[in-house]
Amino acid sequence: MADPRISKFAKVLVEHSARVVPGDRILLEGTTAAEPLLRELYIQILEKGGHPHMMMALPGMMPFSQDEMYLTYAKDTQLDFVPTFYKLAYDQFEGRIRIHSATNTHGTTNIDPEKLQRRGKALSAITEAQFRRGGDGIFKWVTTLFPTDGYAQDAGMSLKEYEDFVFGAVHANEDDPIAFWKSVESKQQSAVDFMAGKSQVILRGPNVDLTLSVKGRTFMNSFGTYNMPDGEIYTGPVEESVNGWVKFTYPANYGGTSVEGAELTFSNGRVTRAKADKNETFLLKTLDIDAGARSLGEFAIGTNFDIQQFTGNILFDEKIGGSFHMALGAGYPETGSKNKSAIHWDMICDMRQDSEILVDGELFYKNGQFVFEK
Known part of the structure; x- marks a missing residue:
């Protein structure tokens, strides 16, 4: 049985955070670990008349969240490469919803810091577009998190305890979480x-x-x-x-x-x-x-x-x-x-x-x- 809190969580993100209106192109970023929330977001964006664009990655492969596989194997020219589809979306889309959903939060601990910094410089072109267009009010971006074992371990909680913590923090266990955030x-x-x-x-x-x-x-x-x-x-x-x-x-x-x-x-x-x-x-x-x-x-x-x-x-x-x-x-x-x-x-x-x-x-x-x- 699906957790009803996930549907409410998605509703907050779509209607309150990303404020999706008909015609909005919305980039969805997350790993397969966040599939229940990504699936619900996809449906609710469609119901609002928006155009969801799913960029789902395997755990450890998300560019803006400990992309350990890329950092491990990429050569210098690849570290300097600006991801094509992300750059296009951040330059042109009306919004994006990023779901941090790492299963191993320490995957890049032993990566050479210089590689991390080099990759960070390449991704800064995307971050700059996010901040600039967000500041101009033409790019509605929101970042959130889906509970995984990795995050739960970092917090010193069981997965069940951490799920309750996350869904409680976003107030998805209330009748009207959007009213709470407006308050x-x-x-x-x-x-x-x-x-x-x-x-x-x-x-x-x-x-x-x-x-x-x-x-x-x-x-x-x-x-x-x-x-x-x-x-x-x-x-x-x-x-x-x-x-x-x-x-x-x-x-x-x-x-x-x-x-x-x-x-x-x-x-x-x-x-x-x-x-x-x-x-x-x-x-x-x-x-x-x-x-x-x-x-x-x-x-x-x-x-x-x-x-x-x-x-x-x-x-x-x-x-x-x-x-x-x-x-x-x-x-x-x-x-x-x-x-x-x-x-x-x-x-x-x-x-x-x-x-x-x-x-x-x-x-x-x-x-x-x-x-x-x-």
């Missing part, structure tokens, strides 16, 4: 409105002493359009404004490699010092992938208190209520960010104890909660 939008809007026209942001706490500017930048209300699940407000800080240090309290995972205890020092917007307790060499090499990798493309505050445990997957972990995260590399143009890079690497820091955020000298956030005057 998230209204709850977060007051914080977004407060930040309009503000300039200086100061973060203080046991693991952070950082100053940055958001002058002229736009805070976005993230409520399930680009990511599912969701729950954050974010912007692109003024590139040269970031000064200070931060030690990320959660492992920073990127491309199948986990960097633990990452600590960064910023001077005039660039990382001038970086260290880590584990996989420091990977961190340093990734910072040198291109000119934009040492600058921030995103500053965000996680608002989803339904997600409290770290699972090892950034899609969920960056939304943890009471945390903030920053992304090295490419920024979202709709925020005003000008930073470009082949990477977009989110790193998370807990703010629930002895921590605060000041905005233009006013207390905005304390110990994981917004405290500003609405």
Whole structure:
């Protein structure tokens, strides 16, 4: 018997996230492990009058999610090759739904970091189109995840427990999950409105002493359009404004490699010092992938208190209520960010104890909660 939560999950993605209307060409990305959800998405997009284009891969062969087979066997010219059909879809289609569905989340752990970086540069042409066209409102993209044994093991759960966690996080177990995500939008809007026209942001706490500017930048209300699940407000800080240090309290995972205890020092917007307790060499090499990798493309505050445990997957972990995260590399143009890079690497820091955020000298956030005057 089919899990009724999968049908509701698909409905959220089609109607709320991708907002499919008749004539939309929608790229569906996922592996065979996500077949139940991909099948339901295919049907519901057709029912909405859209044109689903299925790009289903075998586990370990998905270009934007630990494509271990390609990275293992591809020569340099192949690593530099931009995938034809993906590039066409990102340049021309009206939307895409990506279902992360890896069965082995550590498949690229022993791949040469230089190969990962070289492949990342080739794929950056596709990522750039995604961010640019998404920012212009003409490409409706959303990224989500289908529960697999690999993700469950990373989270320290059984598959059944992890399925309940994922479907609960996207609220597919409710009568009207779309109504829930619309309520998230209204709850977060007051914080977004407060930040309009503000300039200086100061973060203080046991693991952070950082100053940055958001002058002229736009805070976005993230409520399930680009990511599912969701729950954050974010912007692109003024590139040269970031000064200070931060030690990320959660492992920073990127491309199948986990960097633990990452600590960064910023001077005039660039990382001038970086260290880590584990996989420091990977961190340093990734910072040198291109000119934009040492600058921030995103500053965000996680608002989803339904997600409290770290699972090892950034899609969920960056939304943890009471945390903030920053992304090295490419920024979202709709925020005003000008930073470009082949990477977009989110790193998370807990703010629930002895921590605060000041905005233009006013207390905005304390110990994981917004405290500003609405």
